[in-house]
Amino acid sequence: MLTRQGIVRLLQDAGVDVVGESEDGEGLLADVGRTKPDVAIVDIRMPPTHTDEGLVAAQRIMTEHPDTGVLVLSHYVEPGYAMRLIEEHPERVGYLLKERVFDVAILVDALRRIVDGETVIDPTIVSRLLGRRRRDDPVESLTDREREVLGLVAEGMSNQGIADRLFVTERTVEAHISAIFHKLGLAESPDQHRRVLAVLTFLRT
Amino acid sequence: MATESVRRANVLWIAAGAAGLACALASLAVALGPGEFTTFAARTPALATLVGLGLFGAGVASAFGSPGRRTGGLFLIAGAIWFAPVWVGWSDGPPVIRALGALAVPFLVPVVVHLVSTYPGGRARTAATRAILGLLYATAALSAAAHALFRDPLRDTNCWDNCTTNPLLVHPSPALVQAMDVMDRWVAAGAGIVLVALCVRRLRTATGPGRRAVWPVAAGGVVVGSMFVAHSVALANGPERPVEPVFRWIYVALAVGMIIVSAAPVLAWVRTRTQQRAVGRIVAELGEAPDVGSVQAALSRVVGDPALTIAYWVPSSSRFVDAQGQAVAEPRERPGGSVTALARDGRTLAVISHAAPTDDVVRELGAAVRLALENERLQAEALSRAEDIRASRARIVETGDAERRRLERDLHDGAQQGVLALSYRLRLAWAAAKADGDDRGAALLADATDQAIGVLAELRGLAHGIFPAILTEAGLGPALATLVDSAPIVVEANVALDDRLPAPVETAAYVVVSEAVDDAASRGATHAEVAAELAGDRLLIRIDDDGAPRGPAMPRSADRVGALGGVVRPEPGMLRVEIPCE
Numbered sequence: 001m002l003t004r005q006g007i008v009r010l011l012q013d014a015g016v017d018v019v020g021e022s023e024d025g026e027g028l029l030a031d032v033g034r035t036k037p038d039v040a041i042v043d044i045r046m047p048p049t050h051t052d053e054g055l056v057a058a059q060r061i062m063t064e065h066p067d068t069g070v071l072v073l074s075h076y077v078e079p080g081y082a083m084r085l086i087e088e089h090p091e092r093v094g095y096l097l098k099e100r101v102f103d104v105a106i107l108v109d110a111l112r113r114i115v116d117g118e119t120v121i122d123p124t125i126v127s128r129l130l131g132r133r134r135r136d137d138p139v140e141s142l143t144d145r146e147r148e149v150l151g152l153v154a155e156g157m158s159n160q161g162i163a164d165r166l167f168v169t170e171r172t173v174e175a176h177i178s179a180i181f182h183k184l185g186l187a188e189s190p191d192q193h194r195r196v197l198a199v200l201t202f203l204r205t
Numbered sequence: 206m207a208t209e210s211v212r213r214a215n216v217l218w219i220a221a222g223a224a225g226l227a228c229a230l231a232s233l234a235v236a237l238g239p240g241e242f243t244t245f246a247a248r249t250p251a252l253a254t255l256v257g258l259g260l261f262g263a264g265v266a267s268a269f270g271s272p273g274r275r276t277g278g279l280f281l282i283a284g285a286i287w288f289a290p291v292w293v294g295w296s297d298g299p300p301v302i303r304a305l306g307a308l309a310v311p312f313l314v315p316v317v318v319h320l321v322s323t324y325p326g327g328r329a330r331t332a333a334t335r336a337i338l339g340l341l342y343a344t345a346a347l348s349a350a351a352h353a354l355f356r357d358p359l360r361d362t363n364c365w366d367n368c369t370t371n372p373l374l375v376h377p378s379p380a381l382v383q384a385m386d387v388m389d390r391w392v393a394a395g396a397g398i399v400l401v402a403l404c405v406r407r408l409r410t411a412t413g414p415g416r417r418a419v420w421p422v423a424a425g426g427v428v429v430g431s432m433f434v435a436h437s438v439a440l441a442n443g444p445e446r447p448v449e450p451v452f453r454w455i456y457v458a459l460a461v462g463m464i465i466v467s468a469a470p471v472l473a474w475v476r477t478r479t480q481q482r483a484v485g486r487i488v489a490e491l492g493e494a495p496d497v498g499s500v501q502a503a504l505s506r507v508v509g510d511p512a513l514t515i516a517y518w519v520p521s522s523s524r525f526v527d528a529q530g531q532a533v534a535e536p537r538e539r540p541g542g543s544v545t546a547l548a549r550d551g552r553t554l555a556v557i558s559h560a561a562p563t564d565d566v567v568r569e570l571g572a573a574v575r576l577a578l579e580n581e582r583l584q585a586e587a588l589s590r591a592e593d594i595r596a597s598r599a600r601i602v603e604t605g606d607a608e609r610r611r612l613e614r615d616l617h618d619g620a621q622q623g624v625l626a627l628s629y630r631l632r633l634a635w636a637a638a639k640a641d642g643d644d645r646g647a648a649l650l651a652d653a654t655d656q657a658i659g660v661l662a663e664l665r666g667l668a669h670g671i672f673p674a675i676l677t678e679a680g681l682g683p684a685l686a687t688l689v690d691s692a693p694i695v696v697e698a699n700v701a702l703d704d705r706l707p708a709p710v711e712t713a714a715y716v717v718v719s720e721a722v723d724d725a726a727s728r729g730a731t732h733a734e735v736a737a738e739l740a741g742d743r744l745l746i747r748i749d750d751d752g753a754p755r756g757p758a759m760p761r762s763a764d765r766v767g768a769l770g771g772v773v774r775p776e777p778g779m780l781r782v783e784i785p786c787e
Contacts, residue, residue, distance in 0.1 A: 006629030051678045075621055075665060078675050079690060080683040098625055099658045102632045133695040135732055
């Protein structure tokens with residue numbers, strides 16, 4: 001498939017070592033078992049039924065090879081799929097829209113974050129959830145900056161990552177997050193991975 | 206039905222009954238008249254006449270009632286033969302009459318076995334019954350012929366019943382006649398045992414309405430069969446001249462058995478009239494707009510057969526349907542049961558399946574019941590047509606959905622992948638241009654990439670609008686969650702569904718909620734609540750909103766839900782939807 005070849009080429013140009021390619025889920029699992037890569041990039045639609053084989057394969061990789069991270073590429077702006085992915089294994093996992101990876105910098109950054117143990121959720125999905133209409137919306141009570149921070153938290157970024165992105169100190173980010181969680185009525189979790197799921201779940205209900 | 210031939214047949218049967226009556230009266234007159242009588246039949250004229258009249262009456266009642274003409278004929282023949290001993294025992298009577306009586310007497314056993322074993326149909330259904338009856342008739346004919354041709358009463362030292370000259374005698378042969386007597390005894394004993402066994406089995410196996418129709422015949426048959434055996438045994442072991450009291454009791458018991466047998470068609474006739482009145486009364490109580498299926502329920506209750514069913518014939522689609530309009534198989538006769546076709550002007554209206562042999566109440570329904578039945582048939586036809594249309598709608602909707610799913614997949618696997626691949630190539634070209642220091646080219650390529658990404662987003666929206674893939678892949682709950690994510694107003698979804706539902710139901714539910722939310726937004730609502738739950742085998746959806754009063758019903762939802770046999774009920778500030786999940 002053109003896209004797989006395209007991605008391989010982009011990655012190789014960016015200096016990423018591509019250790020294997022597969023047509024389907026079974027081949028992918030065998031490859032992962034053999035080559036033990038840092039991250040496996042999985043298309044959500046794979047043979048034979050082209051429905052959710054990719055999600056199933058991703059979950060199997062996370063269960064059977066916990067040292068390998070998984071990045072799922074999808075055409076669907078479906079928060080449900082992304083959440084299904086991180087519900088069981090909130091670490092070293094990502095869900096990105098396919099067109100996002102045109103920017104090789106974004107793709108490589110996502111791979112790095114996954115290797116570092118972060119979660120990666122596509123910004124389009126996060127912005128759809130943030131834009132969702134709620135009754136007595138507590139999100140409305142956030143300042144613009146706080147909303148920005150909340151979005152980055154939902155995208156799975158670490159405090160350090162958010163600080164770097166916004167050109168502020170990590171302390172400032174921590175203060176923002178504390179205020180956000182207080183306004184939303186969420187319990188602040190020391191576990192950065194769990195907090196992504198907590199924020200997404202909050203935004204969805 | 207051809208009423209002319211029916212009338213002629215009726216006249217014939219009434220004539221036959223009258224002839225029987227004349228025969229009975231003549232026998233009574235002879236028996237009451239002066240002279241000596243040797244047989245018990247002639248010595249107890251009142252009993253003999255009662256039994257004979259009973260058999261003739263049963264014959265006429267059968268011919269006009271449910272047992273039918275064949276059984277009626279057998280009753281008449283049995284009645285005629287019943288009087289034969291009177292003529293045989295008429296000491297002062299003309300020898301020809303006595304000889305004719307003697308010819309008839311041996312046939313009592315086969316005719317009674319025939320009558321009882323085949324009641325109410327009059328037709329032997331199994332090969333075994335046919336063989337037994339054939340044997341009985343053959344031996345009776347043989348015995349009658351042998352006695353007529355070879356019995357010389359004057360040379361018969363044991364003669365007791367008919368000892369005047371035998372006018373039919375060809376050649377006297379006492380040895381042959383004696384052998385025939387022995388054969389007669391064995392055959393009668395055997396026939397009696399078979400008859401008792403048959404009747405006991407019928408009493409044990411028949412249930413419900415079948416048992417009610419058969420028990421008098423079977424019970425009488427047990428008595429009659431036992432007396433056949435008893436008579437044979439008494440003849441074999443008894444005194445030389447069988448005028449002893451034991452024969453009198455056997456004769457009386459036999460007479461009682463025959464009366465019980467004769468009561469069956471009369472009881473059936475009485476029961477039929479009672480039931481007809483009961484059905485008529487129930488149907489009258491149903492009024493002008495009875496519930497669907499009430500005629501079947503009324504008939505079933507009155508006849509006492511819970512398995513009774515009515516299948517209505519729908520000529521337009523050449524098939525049978527039940528009262529609800531659902532197609533049913535053509536009713537076929539089951540063992541022990543019956544099917545009765547009801548016709549008008551030669552056209553079948555309905556077929557009634559019944560667990561018992563044909564019941565008159567079923568065959569001869571009163572005018573009121575027929576009218577109700579005809580109404581119900583029309584209603585069933587209308588319902589079946591509506592069901593056909595619904596099924597056709599469901600097929601159209603399903604075909605449309607399949608087509609949309611295919612389109613969505615084609616877009617995803619074709620156009621979306623293609624534009625995606627194009628974007629990669631543009632990106633690569635951009636990188637190459639940048640490496641070559643071609644800033645203008647790089648800027649153009651960056652523009653083109655952005656445009657391609659815009660096209661991708663549009664394609665994604667288009668594909669989702671055509672058919673949301675998540676609905677097929679993850680089900681109604683996740684699909685509704687996505688719908689809520691991107692709804693133009695605040696929507697709270699409360700979906701309590703654990704299992705996947707049939708695809709057409711999920712799609713219909715999705716379309717309903719989607720259309721209802723859009724509709725609410727267009728009426729200025731700011732908030733809507735969606736609740737979906739499964740109640741039994743029905744999916745219940747309720748959508749409340751705070752918008753302006755609802756306009757005309759939403760056509761897309763009504764079409765889809767209607768196609769599945771569900772309903773969309775708009776109420777003030779609320780929409781209720783019920784979809785059956787079969």
